[in-house]
Amino acid sequence: MxxxxxxxxxxxxxxxxxxxxxxxxxxxxxxxxxxxxxxxxxxxxxxxAMAYRGVVSALTLLYLIWALSDLPWMINHTDLTDLESVLLLGFMYALYSWSSIILFRADLAPPRxxxxxxxxxxxxxxxxxxxxxxxxxxxxxxxxxxxxxxxxxxxxxxxxxxxxxxxxxxxxxxxxxxxxxxxxxxxxxxxxxxxxxxxxxxxxxxxxxxxxxxxxxxxxxxxxxxxxxxxxxxxxxxxxxxxxxxxxx
Known part of the structure; x- marks a missing residue:
């Protein structure tokens, strides 16, 4: 070839x-x-724009619900007096938010x-x-x-x-x-x-x-x-x- x-x-x-x-x-x-x-x-x-429009949004919503429902447990098991632990928790949920927005936009932003x-x-x-x-x-x-x-x-x-x-x-x-x-x-x-x-x-x-x-x-x-x-x-x-x-x- x-x-x-x-x-x-x-x-x-x-x-x-x-x-x-x-x-x-x-x-x-x-x-x-x-x-x-x-x-x-x-x-x-x-x-x-992608196959099976709506599947990504549905899975992302479930992922976000799981992350938010887990937040109280994470806070209770984090030493809030330890700056490193607090920053790690904040980074983790910032990453959850960033990835969720990206996935929602990938599914919903492109035209029909x-x-x-x-x-x-x-x-x-x-x-x-x-x-x-x-x-x-x-x-x-x-x-x-x-x-x-x-x-x-x-x-x-x-x-x-x-x-x-x-x-x-x-x-x-x-x-x-x-x-x-x-x-x-x-x-x-x-x-x-x-x-x-x-x-x-x-x-x-x-x-x-x-x-x-x-x-x-x-x-x-x-x-x-x-x-x-x-x-x-x-x-x-x-x-x-x-x-x-x-x-x-």
């Missing part, structure tokens, strides 16, 4: 996938996902969906990205929508063993070079290179070359028990980008 073509390669690089105008021998497939929208003008696919739109008519890609500093409990994060020419997009397959994860990253290059100027995930632990084949087939040949999609799902149409998603921000594209990404020139 030859080495990575892009500079720099994505972390955990395993393989460069075919370019945006190259043919692919893989069967187009989005796995268990269905497009948010698909017609002759644009394709929108969903992305999730992080869609990517592929506009055939304009030959452009529009990504609804979310940026945040995971270690900073005061950082709420922010949405950073971006738009690039389809010809600038490259795809890389990656994997790592600790923890076990895999996926496909989209990299944006300076035109005419392999120098990466932006990078964001396409899929994580999902259809991988088959999802990229689906997108390339759509952009090159149109929706008629793809298997009929399942029923489209609105990312704001939630089930009653999806509490974490209800608390998460709604998807809100900038008005100009929203209109451009859904229409032909």
């Amino acid at each position: 030859s080495g990575p073509a892009l500079v720099p390669p994505c972390p955990g690089w395993k393989e460069d996938l075919p370019g945006p105008c190259d043919s692919t021998l893989l069967q187009p497939n989005l796995g268990n996902q269905t497009p948010n929208h698909q017609d002759d003008i644009y394709l929108e696919i969903p992305r999730s 969906d992080l869609p990517i739109r592929f506009n055939r008519a304009r030959h452009k890609i529009y990504a609804y990205n979310f940026k945040h500093q995971w270690w900073n409990p005061f950082d709420k994060g922010k949405v950073v929508p971006v738009s690039y020419e389809w010809s600038q997009v490259r795809a890389e397959r990656w994997s790592r063993t600790s923890p076990l994860k895999w996926g496909v990253t989209l990299s944006i290059v300076v035109p005419g070079t392999n120098n990466v100027i932006d990078r964001f995930p396409l899929v994580t632990m999902g259809a991988d290179q088959y999802a990229w084949a689906y997108i390339c087939t759509y952009m090159q040949q149109g929706p008629s070359a793809l298997p009929p999609p399942g029923e489209h799902k609105d990312h704001n149409d939630l089930l009653w028990y999806e509490i974490a998603l209800r608390l998460a921000p709604k998807v809100n594209w900038p008005a100009d980008m929203d209109l451009e990404s859904r229409t032909a020139p």
